[in-house]
Amino acid sequence: MADINEIIGGYRLRTLLQTGQKSQVFEVVETKSNRHFAMKVLLPEAAADSEARAELFNDAEVGIKMAHANVVRIHKVDRSKERPFFVMEFFPSGSLRLRLQAKDMKFIREHARKIFRGAATGLAYMNAMGYVHRDVKPDNILVNSVGDTKIIDFAITQKILKGFEKFTAKLGRVLGKKTRIGGTKSYMSPEQILKQDLDGRADVYSYGCTLYELTTGRKPFVGMTEQELLTKHFTEKPISPVNHNKDLTDEFGQLVLKMLAKKREDRFASFHEFLIALRKIKIYKDEKLVEEE
Numbered sequence: 001m002a003d004i005n006e007i008i009g010g011y012r013l014r015t016l017l018q019t020g021q022k023s024q025v026f027e028v029v030e031t032k033s034n035r036h037f038a039m040k041v042l043l044p045e046a047a048a049d050s051e052a053r054a055e056l057f058n059d060a061e062v063g064i065k066m067a068h069a070n071v072v073r074i075h076k077v078d079r080s081k082e083r084p085f086f087v088m089e090f091f092p093s094g095s096l097r098l099r100l101q102a103k104d105m106k107f108i109r110e111h112a113r114k115i116f117r118g119a120a121t122g123l124a125y126m127n128a129m130g131y132v133h134r135d136v137k138p139d140n141i142l143v144n145s146v147g148d149t150k151i152i153d154f155a156i157t158q159k160i161l162k163g164f165e166k167f168t169a170k171l172g173r174v175l176g177k178k179t180r181i182g183g184t185k186s187y188m189s190p191e192q193i194l195k196q197d198l199d200g201r202a203d204v205y206s207y208g209c210t211l212y213e214l215t216t217g218r219k220p221f222v223g224m225t226e227q228e229l230l231t232k233h234f235t236e237k238p239i240s241p242v243n244h245n246k247d248l249t250d251e252f253g254q255l256v257l258k259m260l261a262k263k264r265e266d267r268f269a270s271f272h273e274f275l276i277a278l279r280k281i282k283i284y285k286d287e288k289l290v291e292e293e
Contacts, residue, residue, distance in 0.1 A: 002041055007031065008085060009078050011039055022046040023056065027090055037075065041085035053084055055155035060086035062131060062154035070122025072142070072150045091150050096138035096214060108214050109247075111147030112283050116211060117275060118149035123207060124271035127200035131157050134198065136206035137187045138213060156182035161197050185226055186219045190233050190262055201264040204274060208259025208267075215252075215283070216244035220260060234262060251281040 002024060006013050011028040017038065018025040023046065028039045040059070046052040063074030063086075077086040096115070099107055108115065119141050126133055133140075134156045142150040183192050189205035192198060212220045220238040223229030238260050242253035255277055261267045268274040282289050 001043060002026065008039070008041060008083055009080075009087075011037065011087065013039070022049065022052040027092075028087070036090045037087045038090045039085050039087050041083060044082075047082055047084060053079075056084055056086065058157065059153060059155040062157045063088060065129065066126065068122055068125040070118050070149055070151060071125060072152045091142050091144065093142045093144035093148075093150075095152075096141045096143055096210075099143065100138055100213065100217065103217070105217060109284060111143070112215070113278075113287070114147035115141075115143055115149055115214075116283070117278065118147070119151060119210075120207065120271045120275055120278070122149065122151040123200075123203050124275065126151065126157075127160070127203060127271060130160050132160050132198045132200060133157050133203050133206075134192065135183050135187075136203050136210060137184050138210055139184075141210070158198065160199050185229050186221065188230075188233065189264070191264060193230050193233060199264075200270055201267050204259050204267050204271065205261075205264070207271075207274075208256050211256050211259070212238070212241050215248055215256075216241045218244060247284050247286070249282045249285055249287075252283045255281065 002008065002013055004013055004016065008028075010031055012031055013026045014029055014036075015027040016024060017027055023040055023042050026039050026041070028037050029035070030037060040056065042049075042052055042056055057077065057079065060074050060077035063072060064077070066073060072091060073089045075087045075089065078084060096108070123133060123136065131154075133151065133154065135153060136151075140151065140153040142152055183206075187206040187209040189198075189202040192202050192205075209220055212218075220241075221229060221232040221236060223232055238257060240250075240253040241256050242248045242250055255274075259267055259274065268277065
């Protein structure tokens, strides 16, 4: 594991922000410029793991192409054998998962419209850039104290396939090419579980699961086993979030249920369509609906 004040690739490690199974995230200072960044570095035992390296570099390569206020920006990637890492903008905040773990529903409610709109705008941009995130969940949305958001973690993000790309991917599946289910089981759309070609509507579904949890404190589907949980994405009609939080409006409950439609054609066609619908309704009954630009 890396140590505080250690220098890696010209960056001094300042504060450990997060530790995962295969990587750590640090606040770092570039020694030349004294500028602050964040660094994601693989743990030594994962540095030689081809899958861990592939996900780290995919995370970096997708992020380098992004330039949006609601998507974290990647600045540099280092592919060294011993210490592969990438450097991204430093956004001093925690994830929405941390807010949920702290049961800080008051904060989420106070900034709900800004958070929900900001994260959806970032995802709309990613989809418009030709990518499907594939792992939208509270853990991968950073939020600061005033409700500004950043989408993070592009480890399993994929290009949205079109035309001949779709055909070759389908052919690979027919010929028995193995593909691993990527994503987090509580938030995965039915088509993602089936390893089908994905578009932005898969992210809409995952974001619907996320909004459900952010407003009720519970996930729309739970299971005693992984298989039971995955099956419920296909078979169980979700209960409206209003049933768990009476302060929510029926209109918002219907909006979330539309996002959770089993068939992708029954969901919002895009995040832009979702944002237009969100603009017209109240989230909470006591919310004052202000005309948005």
